[in-house]
Ligand SMILES: NC(=O)c1ccc[n+]([C@@H]2O[C@H](COP(=O)([O-])OP(=O)(O)OC[C@H]3O[C@@H](n4cnc5c(N)ncnc54)[C@H](OP(=O)(O)O)[C@@H]3O)[C@@H](O)[C@H]2O)c1
Ligand SMILES: *[C@@H]1O[C@H](CO)[C@@H](O)[C@H](O)[C@H]1NC(C)=O
């Protein structure tokens with residue numbers, strides 16, 4: 001494989017750093033660049049070879065230096081709609097102007113192609129960026145759909161899994177199928193996509209597809225004790241709460257998503 005230059009925007013994030021490590025493992029001679037507001041946050045000695053560019057998502061001049069000559073730009077931003085839509089459009093525009101052939105959008109999401117535009121507003125930014133990339137003649141978009149990150153879904157702040165009370169809190173019937181993939185597997189897959197010049201368009205990958213009831217059954221099998229199941233409400237009730245919270249907090253869904 002000819003040497004490749006991969007530019008990771010948002011390299012200080014959990015996914016960006018993991019992706020950089022996976023890329024170096026997959027192809028030790030790969031050339032990595034990172035865009036970061038605070039480059040000192042990338043303090044893992046294994047990432048000392050990364051060429052870091054200090055700048056934020058709206059700093060067009062720095063972004064131009066960062067993307068120039070790259071074989072692919074991979075965006076790992078996470079933030080409000082302004083960052084996810086306007087911030088990504090700047091990266092896409094500048095990358096296209098500089099002749100970068102591919103752009104990997106900051107998705108790592110459930111399959112938003114099945115959603116009506118804006119129906120799940122947390123994923124509207126992915127849909128908007130996909131629409132935007134489709135208008136571009138000279139840069140090809142890549143969207144990696146992995147379901148939810150297993151590590152995030154079961155982190156304490158979501159309170160789906162209540163470790164203290166050994167309880168699953170769930171909405172709906174409990175039989176809905178959840179698509180989930182770990183951060184690590186998603187980063188390994190993304191590294192392979194970065195290194196494959198032919199990999200473009202919507203790419204689906206999933207670690208496991210399972211209902212919360214079947215997760216409980218698996219836990220019973222492994223630990224000899226079934227977790228408690230707590231029903232929070234119907235999917236309609238959940239949807240009504242989401243719409244209500246959105247009205248209270250506006251587009252900044254981080255203010256309410258963990259409530
Ligand atoms: N499907 C799922 O369950 C799931 C869950 C979580 C995340 N994700 C996806 O995974 C991807 C990465 O998420 P993550 O968990 O790695 O998030 P993260 O750890 O919060 O990292 C976010 C990155 O965005 C950067 N950033 C924020 N505002 C910026 C700005 N104005 N200019 C430049 N950079 C800015 C941060 O830089 P600073 O360090 O400077 O703040 C950081 O590098 C996103 O596409 C996200 O949607 C999916
Ligand atoms: C979980 O357990 C703690 C104490 O162990 C208790 O205070 C709390 O009310 C429990 N939460 C639920 C939702 O049952």
Ligand SMILES: *[C@@H]1O[C@H](CO)[C@@H](O)[C@H](O)[C@H]1NC(C)=O
Pocket residue numbers: 159169170230232259
């Ligand atoms: C679901 O119910 C549990 C237990 O009462 C509670 O701790 C949790 O916050 C609820 N989840 C939401 C999103 O309301």
